[in-house]
Amino acid sequence: MLPYIARRLALVVPVLFVTSLVVFLFVRALPGGPAIALLGERATPEAIAAFERAQGLDRPLYAQYGSYLRNVLSGDLGVSTRSRQPVAEELLQRFPATVELTLAAILIAVLVGVPLGFVAAKRYQGPLDQASLVGSLIGISFPVFFLGLLLKYVFAIRLDWFPTTGRYDITSSLDTRTNFLVLDALLAGDGAALADVLLHLVLPAVALATIPLAIIARITRAATLDVLDEDYVRTARAKGLRGAIVDRRHVFANALLPVVTVVGLQTGLLLTGAVLTETVFSWNGVGSWIVEAISYRDYAVLQGGILFFVLVVVLVNLLVDISYAFLNPRIRFR
Amino acid sequence: MKLRLLALLAVLALLAAACSGGGGGGDTDADAGADAGAGDEAAEGEGETFVFGTSADPVVLDGALVSDGESLRAIDQMFEGLVTLAPGSTEVEPGLATEWEPNEDGTAYTFQLREGVTFHDGEPFNAEAVCANFDRWYNFDGSFQNPDATYYWQTVFGGFAENDPEVNPDLGESLYESCTVEGDTEVTINLTRPSASFIPALALTNFTIASPTALEEYGADEGEVNEDGVFVPTGTYGTEHPTGTGPFRFVEWQVGERLVMERNPDYWGEFPGNISTLIFQPVADNAARLQALQSGEISGYDLVEPVDFSTIDGDDQLQLLRRPAFNVAYLGFNQANPALADLNVRQAIAHAIDREAIVEGFYEGTGVVATQFMPPEVFGYSDDVPTYDYDPERARELLAEYGQPVSLRFAYPTDVTRPYLPDPQAVFEAMVSDLEEVGFTIEPLSAPWSPDYLGAVQTGQYDLYLLGWTGDIGDPDNFVGTFFQTPQAQWGFDNPELFAALDEAEAETDEDARTAAYEEINVQIMEFLPGLPFAHSEPALGFRADVEGYVPSPVTLEQFSSVTAGGA
Numbered sequence: 076m077l078p079y080i081a082r083r084l085a086l087v088v089p090v091l092f093v094t095s096l097v098v099f100l101f102v103r104a105l106p107g108g109p110a111i112a113l114l115g116e117r118a119t120p121e122a123i124a125a126f127e128r129a130q131g132l133d134r135p136l137y138a139q140y141g142s143y144l145r146n147v148l149s150g151d152l153g154v155s156t157r158s159r160q161p162v163a164e165e166l167l168q169r170f171p172a173t174v175e176l177t178l179a180a181i182l183i184a185v186l187v188g189v190p191l192g193f194v195a196a197k198r199y200q201g202p203l204d205q206a207s208l209v210g211s212l213i214g215i216s217f218p219v220f221f222l223g224l225l226l227k228y229v230f231a232i233r234l235d236w237f238p239t240t241g242r243y244d245i246t247s248s249l250d251t252r253t254n255f256l257v258l259d260a261l262l263a264g265d266g267a268a269l270a271d272v273l274l275h276l277v278l279p280a281v282a283l284a285t286i287p288l289a290i291i292a293r294i295t296r297a298a299t300l301d302v303l304d305e306d307y308v309r310t311a312r313a314k315g316l317r318g319a320i321v322d323r324r325h326v327f328a329n330a331l332l333p334v335v336t337v338v339g340l341q342t343g344l345l346l347t348g349a350v351l352t353e354t355v356f357s358w359n360g361v362g363s364w365i366v367e368a369i370s371y372r373d374y375a376v377l378q379g380g381i382l383f384f385v386l387v388v389v390l391v392n393l394l395v396d397i398s399y400a401f402l403n404p405r406i407r408f409r
Numbered sequence: 410m411k412l413r414l415l416a417l418l419a420v421l422a423l424l425a426a427a428c429s430g431g432g433g434g435g436d437t438d439a440d441a442g443a444d445a446g447a448g449d450e451a452a453e454g455e456g457e458t459f460v461f462g463t464s465a466d467p468v469v470l471d472g473a474l475v476s477d478g479e480s481l482r483a484i485d486q487m488f489e490g491l492v493t494l495a496p497g498s499t500e501v502e503p504g505l506a507t508e509w510e511p512n513e514d515g516t517a518y519t520f521q522l523r524e525g526v527t528f529h530d531g532e533p534f535n536a537e538a539v540c541a542n543f544d545r546w547y548n549f550d551g552s553f554q555n556p557d558a559t560y561y562w563q564t565v566f567g568g569f570a571e572n573d574p575e576v577n578p579d580l581g582e583s584l585y586e587s588c589t590v591e592g593d594t595e596v597t598i599n600l601t602r603p604s605a606s607f608i609p610a611l612a613l614t615n616f617t618i619a620s621p622t623a624l625e626e627y628g629a630d631e632g633e634v635n636e637d638g639v640f641v642p643t644g645t646y647g648t649e650h651p652t653g654t655g656p657f658r659f660v661e662w663q664v665g666e667r668l669v670m671e672r673n674p675d676y677w678g679e680f681p682g683n684i685s686t687l688i689f690q691p692v693a694d695n696a697a698r699l700q701a702l703q704s705g706e707i708s709g710y711d712l713v714e715p716v717d718f719s720t721i722d723g724d725d726q727l728q729l730l731r732r733p734a735f736n737v738a739y740l741g742f743n744q745a746n747p748a749l750a751d752l753n754v755r756q757a758i759a760h761a762i763d764r765e766a767i768v769e770g771f772y773e774g775t776g777v778v779a780t781q782f783m784p785p786e787v788f789g790y791s792d793d794v795p796t797y798d799y800d801p802e803r804a805r806e807l808l809a810e811y812g813q814p815v816s817l818r819f820a821y822p823t824d825v826t827r828p829y830l831p832d833p834q835a836v837f838e839a840m841v842s843d844l845e846e847v848g849f850t851i852e853p854l855s856a857p858w859s860p861d862y863l864g865a866v867q868t869g870q871y872d873l874y875l876l877g878w879t880g881d882i883g884d885p886d887n888f889v890g891t892f893f894q895t896p897q898a899q900w901g902f903d904n905p906e907l908f909a910a911l912d913e914a915e916a917e918t919d920e921d922a923r924t925a926a927y928e929e930i931n932v933q934i935m936e937f938l939p940g941l942p943f944a945h946s947e948p949a950l951g952f953r954a955d956v957e958g959y960v961p962s963p964v965t966l967e968q969f970s971s972v973t974a975g976g977a
Contacts (some may be wrong), residue, residue, distance in 0.1 A: 158468060159469070159641065168664070227700050237707055239703075245690055251666075357690075359699075366695060
């Protein structure tokens with residue numbers, strides 16, 4: 076197992092190297108540049124030239140990439156051209172917000188999606204199965220930003236059950252020590268703050284959960300259907316085990332493997348895919364930060380943020396692979 | 410099995426915790442929490458907590474170093490300059506100086522300073538503090554001489570004590586020469602040449618006076634140049650300790666979440682409103698800002714999209730406040746194209762376009778037709794400019810006089826609304842149809858606003874383009890001087906006569922003579938017709954209905970100290 080993990084980790088290095096190069100060239104291929112983005116109507120050609128000199132952007136690309144790479148290797152992701160703050164600091168400060176939103180969304184997706192898929196498979200081609208099929212189609216095809224606006228309109232503005240923006244009541248004095256606000260509220264032992272944070276979490280998490288929920292439900296359903304056809308299930312039934320026990324021990328447990336894969340991959344995707352949800356709900360995470368950085372052509376933030384996202388996806392995938400060994404004793408890593 | 414799942418979850422949780430731990434942000438966050446608590450105490454005592462939705466975080470809370478609207482808005486609440494503007498106008502009023510007097514040739518101004526004013530850190534405001542600020546700006550070196558760092562100092566004063574041509578070859582002799590402490594409450598600013606726009610320029614937020622002690626203590630000018638030659642500030646003045654004399658003082662700034670200010674109990678001036686805690690919350694998405702206002706999470710926001718005007722107007726819980734027009738939208742002509750270098754062709758375009766229909770159709774009732782490159786609120790506006798009324802017949806004649814078919818690359822920006830251009834595509838389509846009607850051939854182009862479109866315009870890549878300008882100060886130089894004082898690729902012409910006239914008018918110190926000069930220049934410009942100004946528009950802010958006392962200003966110098974909320 077350990078050599079396997081070491082090998083997989085070693086593979087991360089070339090992946091990151093290639094990504095860093097692609098991202099580096101990609102952000103510079105965007106039309107315009109940070110000078111015009113920052114100065115707007117006020118950017119004269121002289122101002123642009125002066126800006127690029129000051130930011131070291133007038134050097135040849137290979138020289139820029141060389142120093143970028145050296146800096147990254149020493150843990151320095153550069154400085155934001157807009158805020159002039161170190162990228163790594165801003166990144167670490169915002170990442171907990173994205174993780175919190177992702178975990179909440181994946182929790183909803185699993186808690187609803189897995190039972191839904193399982194029951195749909197058990198009632199194969201029944202009305203519930205059909206309904207879940209249609210429902211997941213809608214879930215997959217609904218644009219997230221529109222769903223976000225719609226959820227806010229109905230549940231925040233019309234019904235006034237939830238807030239529309241941000242992560243907590245900003246007029247309160249929550250100590251955002253870890254920036255995992257649920258954790259912060261628990262640490263502070265503040266029930267009201269916890270309720271407030273959870274209320275802020277509901278709508279964005281639901282909006283973000285729709286697509287993974289639909290995918291998880293469909294995968295669970297398909298996996299369960301496969302297993303239901305297996306000989307050992309028939310055998311278990313034939314030897315007189317109760318239905319519930321067969322379902323739990325033989326069907327559900329064996330259907331779980333593909334589901335875990337999907338949950339893991341979806342978690343990786345959500346961590347990096349909360350971009351629209353974060354923007355619509357003013358959720359102060361890495362996604363909305365990168366979106367803003369695009370409009371400011373903030374090269375350092377784009378490079379650092381995307382590189383970080385790639386690292387997260389690679390690591391989550393590795394964790395998913397490792398988890399196979401726990402779930403399926405037949406799999407051995409070499 | 411269950412145990413293994415739990416173990417997996419634990420690993421995930423540890424990973425997450427590890428990610429949040431680093432970065433040394435822990436200390437600042439803890440401080441911020443404690444500070445926020447202090448702000449809330451004031452809120453509980455008396456007055457309202459007021460949340461205003463902004464479009465972005467400020468860049469930094471140091472007036473000398475910013476040019477973006479959100480930084481200026483926040484700095485305006487905490488800082489004051491020697492002079493200011495009367496609420497809702499561009500008329501200069503006493504600020505931290507009660508009166509001022511130029512010397513005979515207009516090269517020195519002596520200011521009498523307000524007595525008994527203290528900075529938020531308790532330090533006294535006096536002549537020495539004024540000189541310390543001016544000398545700080547004048548002596549900026551290295552990266553501080555970049556146009557993105559000190560745009561307004563460079564625009565108004567033109568240079569530094571020692572210009573660094575490596576950083577910015579564009580700098581010239583500084584208008585500022587020196588600052589003399591005449592007494593505790595009397596100070597003289599010496600200039601290298603007379604300038605009529607000096608006093609109005611001092612009303613800019615960029616020239617507000619900061620506590621010299623705080624600037625020093627929190628390293629406002631400290632930083633290091635990294636390996637790439639990029640200046641990285643290391644001080645905490647502009648992020649954690651901005652210290653002015655204004656009606657609100659800084660409490661905490663959590664980037665991306667909130668900027669908290671509280672009422673300054675020692676404020677020297679009037680504070681007619683009832684806000685004790687003022688919070689700026691960044692909500693980047695426009696639709697999200699409107700929804701936050703509708704739900705009551707924020708009490709107001711700026712830059713309401715024109716499509717949302719009717720929503721806010723029609724909701725009796727909300728109100729729409731119009732800001733006086735201080736902008737101009739124009740159709741730019743690039744005379745690098747030989748056809749456009751011909752006056753007949755430019756006049757043909759002007760007569761071909763139905764500006765009234767455009768303003769009526771696409772400005773949601775917020776626009777007026779522009780006849781020149783500056784709004785009527787600014788002195789020097791002329792009623793005698795040629796107006797080029799809508800006359801397609803005349804346009805055809807003029808085009809016939811040119812004698813050759815004219816094909817033009819005409820561009821508009823996408824993904825954007827500007828205050829002066831609420832619906833670029835609609836305006837573009839109307840203009841294209843007007844131009845094709847009289848016989849022009851148009852190649853339609855578009856690009857995302859920033860930086861693509863702006864970059865293409867500024868490097869002269871389009872023949873015709875839609876653009877505009879929002880003024881910073883109530884001075885004509887800020888409009889026509891910006892556009893036409895030097896040759897620019899976007900206009901593609903060289904008109905030494907016009908450049909000279911603008912240089913002269915800028916230097917004129919007699920107010921009446923200056924007004925007359927700009928009136929003439931406006932006629933001159935519209936006869937030369939470098940582009941077609943077509944609209945001035947009034948941007949709008951949205952507020953909850955119970956908010957009173959917010960006075961929209963043409964230059965967005967707006968004070969929350971006069972605002973009452975909560976129906977008080």
